[in-house]
Amino acid sequence: MIVLHHLNNSRSQRILWLLEELELDYQIKHYKRDAQTNLAPSTLKLIHPLGKSPIITDGDVTVAESGAIIEYLVERYGAHLKPKADTEALRQYQYWLHFAEGTLMPPMVAKLVFDKVRANAKPFFVKMIANKIADKVMEGYYMPIITSNLEYVDTHLQNNLWFSGDELSGADFQMSFPLEASFSRGGGKQYPAIAAYVQKIHQRDAYKRALEKGGEYAYA
Structure with a gap:
């Protein structure tokens, strides 16, 4: 069992x-x-x-x-x-299965950490300094990466029903979590294909x- x-x-x-x-x-x-x-x-x-x-x-x-x-x-x-061996669908399957945690999630986790720094820093002068540091790191490094990653995913989903092509695959389960996290924080407005994808998986009976x-x- x-x-x-x-x-x-x-x-x-x-x-x-x-x-x-x-x-x-x-x-x-x-x-x-x-x-x-x-x-x-x-x-x-x-x-x-x-x-x-x-x-x-x-x-x-x-x-x-x-x-x-x-x-x-x-x-x-x-x-x-x-997907079947030696197909483009399998290559996409393998790529997105690793992309989810290898590329997409790390900068999103960093953003979450810096958001908590902003929210929890005390007293006022410490908070002000912490916010400046967090803003500089986010604007100069992490946010451009997050934006580039999500634009890339959104473009892929504009041209594919699922991550490995026309059929649901294991890659979709792996990719679901970071995309749900992004969508829940308002990312759906900027990335319509991601929004449609998240809504699609949420409508599945198994989900x-x-x-x-x-x-x-x-x-x-």
């Missing part, structure tokens, strides 16, 4: 969506973020030393990291979600079932 160790408001939601799309028998073990730190609870370290979600166990097998989990589930249970089972998820 597959067990998904599921943390609220996390990348785990895309694994839950995949499990529902595959119509597999599985169990969910729910974990809640710490209200003060927003970190995963230490009990997750009993499953994997780093204590981060998502993690799945499948019998004696433990798999962590979203991309690795998606590849494992697709290879073992969902061959139809991986709706995953939301019902997963609980709190701010990006939906």
Whole structure:
């Protein structure tokens, strides 16, 4: 039996969506973020030393990291979600599967960190200095990268139904989280193809079932 160790408001939601799309028998073990730190609870370290979600166990097998989990589930249970060998669709599949966390997410996480610096810096003179530093780094480095990345994704989605072409694939599950995060923060107005894509996946029956089972998820 597959067990998904599921943390609220996390990348785990895309694994839950995949499990529902595959119509597999599985169990969910729910974990809640710490209200003060927003970190995963230490009990997750009993499953994997780093204590981060998502993690799945499948019998004696433990798999962590979203991309690795998606590849494992697709290879073992969902061959139809991986394009055929030596095709452009497969090359796109592999590219976007790695692009999501290798290129798209790091500057978005940096933006989140700097936003928290702005919000939490005290007293006033410290806040003023912190804001200036954060603004300079964001405007001079991270925001141009984020904008370039999202424009690139939006252009791809203008010309493709799904990330690997005409068919849903494992790459779509991997890409869903960063695009949902962007869309939830108002990115849909600037990137209409991304907005349409996010709305499309939110309308899927499997996605709706995953939301019902997963609980709190701010990006939906």
